[in-house]
Amino acid sequence: MVRQCQGCQMQQKMPEKVQLHPWENARSNFERVHVDFVGPFQGHMFLVIVCARSKWAEIEDMGNCTSAEKTVNVLRTIFSRYGIPKQLVSDNGVQFTSDLFAQFMKNNGIFHIRTAVAKPSTNGLVERLNGTFKSRIRAMKFDKGDLNLKLANFLLTYHNSVHQSTQKSSAMMFMGRILRSKLDLLKPDTDGNVEKQRMKLATSESRNFREFKEGDSIIARDYRPTSTEKWLSGTFLSREGPLMYKIDIGNNQVWRRHVDQLRKSEMNNELPRRESSPLNMIPLNLSEMPVMTERNDPLLVTGNPEKMPSLNENKRSDQMLMERRYPLRERKPPNRFSY
Template structure:
């Protein structure tokens, strides 16, 4: 093929390394070995043939400084380093079968296929023996990855949920309303005692009951000038109460009385009677319903549409 290669193979995992060399001097070989050692670490021993590159003083000094035991095979007996010689033959046969592309492309494709193919001695692929996992290959594209598919679906569901969800930051001692599922009163006031989970809270009601609710069933409560202690009792202040519109006129001391016949209402300047027992704070006073007034309707004349008749 007209190219020189530096071929290395791991005795444990049968991982194959092959590099195209411009020359086979000791200096160039040491540079390639440093590149390989930076990825896989320093080996305990290195077995080579008796080429001049491996027997020179420069190479021996490199082995000594890195604590690598250098073993050379017997002269004129390639079988002494049979693992490396077999790797050379496998590389040559594989590159001959590769078609298309440059020599660098052919080498990369061969090494990729070799490293993910189970080896006859170990029964496992060199990549699995060395890295402890199967690298992704083209065949994996035909076999769906159920775990990755589920993770992608969960990410999409989270994105859709977060798009409409509001960020809520609840913490202990916050006054809240909790959703009630046992009686007609839908929301009950209380205070958060603790957080029992990522989105669950333990709430103590004003009547002393303790309930656990999801944050979707909690609403922050804002009472004017009123706080609640950790034991669930109210402390100081007053509650802001809105007066219903239907009783606003009576609170001002006037009552609206409908007139008879003409449909107009007259205003009585006398103050409305005050009940002997005032209603409790936060409740509207009972008001007698008056007769509804005359309905007002539009007097506008409606003109029928002009339609085209043929």
């Protein structure tokens, strides 16, 4: 009888709410966005946009104008930053039901989903952000700065805050990193501390940097296994880098040595000169490159073998007999950059 009574049916309460039905999970950032208007709030209207996957939020101050034309312009600017979404969820506001907005959705290939009338929970993602936004702005009542400054501070904090559903911040989900904020000034800067320590060691007054000038008498460390002396006298020739030098050790031979392998000396006449081993030596003249004779000849000679004088004539110690260790090949000095 009650179900058939028209008066009784018109006085029924709302039915029991159905079980919550979640939205499908978005597979990529900005694939589905939820939009809504907030206001009037502190004399302004705000357009709120939330990414369904990363929970990244954008809040635009619309002033007192919420027309469909301005809404389209703001959304077009946001889409130019992050790309055009596949789906857009909104309520049934006049801006979202206008022909201009429908044409904008069609031209960009966006599927527009409108929630049920007077059912804000359907668009609960953006509705929940609306409440958080208004409560945080009210909490900044006694802070200095205008509304735009407070809005910027809120967005920076919100993007770095861990979201309950993802257990990650929206900045990490959307950009793959945490946004730097003033709170980072209280955290130890590992990379910065390492760089400062390196620069401190490099510029320490207690560390003496040895430098050589052209014509300085120098002794260079001798690393040849056949050498009987640790040091060999030479003369500064050129500088290849901040710490790398070329040293003339006589007989048209040059060594490359690090500054830690060189020392100044006034005893060049008393120290041994270059021996015959070609280890780490670079000829000054390319025409005097060491070349190999015929394949079965074990001699290492300089220049043209036919024009070379005998060892007894020039008495040069660098024309030693040595056993061949490497196959026949054309030997060239390396091309090095000059600083």
